[in-house]
Amino acid sequence: MKIGIIGLGHVGSTVAYTLLLENLVDELVLIDTNLDKLNAEILEMQDVSQNLARNVRISPAPVINDPLGAPGKKTLVEPDYTLLADADFAIFSAADLSRLEMTDRLGELPITSEIVEEVAPKLKDSGFSGVVLSVSNPCDVIAQYLRQQTGFPASKVIGTGTLLDTNRLKNRTGRQDVLMVGEHGESQTAVNQVSDELAQQARLSGWNIFTVKRYTNFGIASCVARILRAMRNDDGEELPISTYDPEADAYYSVLATLGRDGVISRRCPDITETEQIGLDRSVKKIKDVYATR
Numbered sequence: 001m002k003i004g005i006i007g008l009g010h011v012g013s014t015v016a017y018t019l020l021l022e023n024l025v026d027e028l029v030l031i032d033t034n035l036d037k038l039n040a041e042i043l044e045m046q047d048v049s050q051n052l053a054r055n056v057r058i059s060p061a062p063v064i065n066d067p068l069g070a071p072g073k074k075t076l077v078e079p080d081y082t083l084l085a086d087a088d089f090a091i092f093s094a095a096d097l098s099r100l101e102m103t104d105r106l107g108e109l110p111i112t113s114e115i116v117e118e119v120a121p122k123l124k125d126s127g128f129s130g131v132v133l134s135v136s137n138p139c140d141v142i143a144q145y146l147r148q149q150t151g152f153p154a155s156k157v158i159g160t161g162t163l164l165d166t167n168r169l170k171n172r173t174g175r176q177d178v179l180m181v182g183e184h185g186e187s188q189t190a191v192n193q194v195s196d197e198l199a200q201q202a203r204l205s206g207w208n209i210f211t212v213k214r215y216t217n218f219g220i221a222s223c224v225a226r227i228l229r230a231m232r233n234d235d236g237e238e239l240p241i242s243t244y245d246p247e248a249d250a251y252y253s254v255l256a257t258l259g260r261d262g263v264i265s266r267r268c269p270d271i272t273e274t275e276q277i278g279l280d281r282s283v284k285k286i287k288d289v290y291a292t293r
């Protein structure tokens with residue numbers, strides 16, 4: 001599979017590393033506006049690729065400078081969207097967390113929206129016709145904005161959604177039969193008779209990581225790998241990821257079945273009346289936020 005990653009911060013670079021180790025990629029295209037970082041990550045991933053059992057191409061080719069040479073003498077690698085023309089997947093993990101004091105994923109909306117407006121035309125003009133997997137926050141709103149700005153079919157633009165939140169809920173409850181649905185954010189709703197206390201612990205557990213590290217990376221990178229594996233295997237596995245509901249005209253997480261071309265089907269799991277109220281509230285919140293964009 002040929003996979004592009006747009007945005008090589010904590011998340012994007014860990015996704016690149018994870019995809020290489022999990023043998024999910026034959027060619028990796030890396031893109032970032034921070035050119036020093038882009039070059040450095042290409043060099044790192046090339047180093048990783050030498051330990052793999054098969055050849056993986058890392059693009060574009062890096063520039064080798066004398067890092068200790070005179071300042072201003074440096075040549076920089078350029079991001080190249082044309083390399084995505086025949087890519088199967090593009091992962092969107094661009095952001096600028098340095099510009100805000102985060103207490104809610106929604107705080108990222110103005111900045112990430114600007115980035116979407118810059119990236120979407122380039123992605124479209126590249127001739128890319130694969131599936132976009134959006135990670136950047138606020139995840140559901142950004143997935144919808146990416147779809148709107150690219151004009152790609154809804155089945156080909158998805159968000160990582162509540163897969164990570166579901167993993168956190170499984171960890172907090174010690175159960176495998178639980179699920180988070182709705183927003184990847186504060187209004188996410190626990191399904192299958194979970195106590196309010198454990199649901200809240202799961203909701204907060206991302207912040208327990210973020211307030212110490214100032215980023216989260218491993219959990220989300222493994223979710224991206226899992227989603228790509230499901231698409232490659234096309235074996236009917238259902239995952240809680242953010243997909244488009246035409247009735248609500250919104251992206252949010254319920255269960256989706258994925259294939260190489262994106263979403264095959266989506267369905268709401270069996271839920272109680274109270275859980276349904278929580279899900280409806282969550283969808284309304286996503287729609288309200290999308291409208292303020």
Ligand SMILES: NC(=O)c1ccc[n+]([C@@H]2O[C@H](COP(=O)([O-])OP(=O)(O)OC[C@H]3O[C@@H](n4cnc5c(N)ncnc54)[C@H](O)[C@@H]3O)[C@@H](O)[C@H]2O)c1
Binds near residue numbers: 033
């Ligand atoms: N959906 C989830 O479950 C989940 C989990 C963790 C993080 N996130 C989100 O993922 C995003 C990335 O987080 P991070 O910690 O890697 O951030 P980061 O600040 O470390 O990295 C962001 C990267 O994007 C690059 N970038 C900025 N503008 C760009 C542009 N126009 N084109 C290409 N690249 C550009 C930056 O140079 C930087 O390298 C954030 O929005 C974060 O909230 C989502």
